[in-house]
Amino acid sequence: MSMNRRQFLKLASASTILGVGAASVINNISNGSLEAAQIHPDPRALKAKRWGFVVDVSKLTTDEDYQKCIDACHDIHNVPNNPNPRHEVKWIWKDTYEHTFPNTAEDKIMNRELQEKNFLLFCNHCQNPACVRVCPTKATFKRESDGIVMQDMHRCIGCRFCMAACPFGARSFNYTDPRPNIKVENKEFPTRMIGVVEKCTACYERLAVGKQPACAEKSNGAIVFGDLEDPNSEVRKLITEKYTIRRKPELGTQPSIYYVIGGGEHA
C-alpha cells in the first residue's frame, strides 16, 4: 500500500486524536479510584483508615470557646467573611440544638439545659456521602485512603447539586467574589473564585505535615480527632465510654462526627 505525505499525515493525526481521546475516556472511567498522591509523602503525616471527630459540647462553655475554633479554621483557610447572610460562606459554625438535631426538635418537655446548648457544626465527612454521589464532575470525592470528603475547587462547575444533596447544610457557594472579603490572606492556602462550592476538608493540608485539624487544636479537648476504624484510638474510646449521637443517622450517610451531649450525672 502506498500513500503520499498528505494521506500519511491525515491518517496519523486522525489515529492520534482517536487514540488519545479514547484513552482519556477509558482512563477516566476505569481508574475511578485513582488518587492524587504526593511523590515524597512527609514522614510526619498523620494516617488513618477513616478519620472522625468526637465533639464534646460540655467542654464548650463561653462564646469565645466556640469562636476560637471557628476563627482558627476560617483564618487559615481564607474563608471569606461575607456580610450578606444569604451569601454566607462557613466551614465550621455554631448553632442551636434545635437546628443541629431538627428531627428531635418537636420535643417540648426535654432537658432545658441540653435544649439551650449550642453545637459546633461542620462537614460530617460521611461514609456514604450524598454530595459525592450527585457530583457530576467528581469535584467532590471521598479519599479512599482516609475517608475525607474532599473538594476540588478548580474542577467544580458550580451546579450546586451537592448543596441540594447534603443533609447537613455543610456546603457554601461563592455567590460573590470571595477575595475582597478575606481580611488577612493566608498565602499557604489557596483562595477561591466566584461560582464554586467549598466546605471543610478536615485540614488535609495539616494532616499531611503531621498536624491536627485547626479546630481540634484550638478546642481545649472539646473536639477530638482520630481514626474511627482503630479500636484503640481516642475517638473510639470516647464513643465506647460516653453516650454520643450523630446528626440525622436515619438517612444512612454514616456521619463521622459524634456528639457527646452528656455532662449530666446519668450521661
Add this chain to the structure above:
Amino acid sequence: MLEKALSGSNRYWAWIFFLLAVIGIGCIAYMKQLNEGLGITGLSRDVSWGLYIGQFTFLVGVAASAVMLVIPYYLHDFKKFSKIVILGEFLAVSAVIMCVLFIMADMGQPMRVANILLHPTPGSIVFWDVVVLNGYLLLNIVIGWTTLGADRKGVKPPDWVKPLIYLSVPWAVSIHTVTAFLYAGIPGRHFWLTAVMAARFLASAFSGGPALLILLALLVRKFSKFDPGAEAIQAVGKIVTYAMFANVFLLGLEFFTAFYSNIPGHMHPFLYLYTGIDGHTKLVPFMWISSILAVVSLAILVFPHLRRNENILAFACAILFISLWIDKGFGLIIGGFVPNMFEGITEYWPTLLETLITIGVWAMGFLVLTVLYKVAIAVREEDAAVEH
C-alpha cells in the same frame, strides 16, 4: 429548507426583531451575572436553586410532551395528527434548547461545564440528564427535519427514520424520568423524596406541554394558511384533560402521605407553600392561584361540549399552563429548600436581573420555535397550494 425562514411578512420580522431585542436585554443581564456571580440572583446558601432550575424542570416536561403526538400518529396510525405532529417535534426542539440554556445560566462556572464530559461520572444523575437531553434534541431535529423535507418533496420519509421515531418514544419518557431522579433520590429533602415524583412529572408534562401546543396550533391557524386540524386539536384537548386529572390525583397522594403520616419533615414544605410558616408567606398566594387555576381548568375541560368551543378550550389551556408553570417551574423547587436542613426558613424571590435573564432564555426558545414553525408552515402552505 431554512431559507424559508428568511422571507416573511412585516409582522413576522417585527416579531423576530422583538425577540432579538429581548434576547439582547437578557444577554446584557447575563454579562453582569457572569462578572459578578450568582449573587445578583435571589438565591442563597439555603435556597441554592431557584427560577433557572425551575424553568429547566418545567421545560423538560414541555419537551417530553411531543411524545403524546408521536404515539398516536406513529404507533396507532392516528391520521388526524399527520399535520400537527411536526409542531410537537419542533416544540420539543426549542424546549430542550431552553433547558440547556437555563442549565448554563445556573452554573457558577459555566466555562467549566465540559468537565461533565471530561470526567464522566455515571453515578451522578446529571451525567445521564446531559446524555438523554442532548440525545432527545438530536432525535427531534433529525426526525422533524427529515419528515418535513420528505413532505416537501412529496415523497415518503426514508425508512431509516422509523426506528428513530420509535426510539424517541421511550426516550421522551426517559428525559423526564431522569430529570425527576435529580430530585427524587436526595436524602434529607422530604418534599422531593417521593416515589411518585417521576410519575407526577410525566403527568404534568403530558398536560402542560400539549396545552401549550393547542395554543400554538390555534395561533398558527390564525396567522397562516396552515391548518393543523380542528379534530387534531380536539384530540390533544382530550389528552390534556386526562393527563391533568392524573397530575392533580398524584399531587393529592403527596398531600395524603404527608399529612396522614403526620411526619413534621414531610408536612413542613407543604405548610410553607400553602399556608406559610411563621409569617413567611411569599409563595402562598401563588400556590393558591395555581390550585384554583388547576381546578377551574379541569372544571371546563371535563365537559366535552365546553372543550369543543375553541375559545373556551384555549382559555382552559392557558390557565392550566399557568397553573402548572407556578407549581412545577417555581413551587416544586423552592419547596424542596424551605424549610432548610436546619428546619429554619430562608425565603427566595427572583431579582430583576434574574428575571430578565429568564425572559431572555424564553425569548431565545420562542425565536427557535418561530423559525422552525415558519419553515414547517411554509412547506405545508406549498403542499396545500400544489394540492389545489
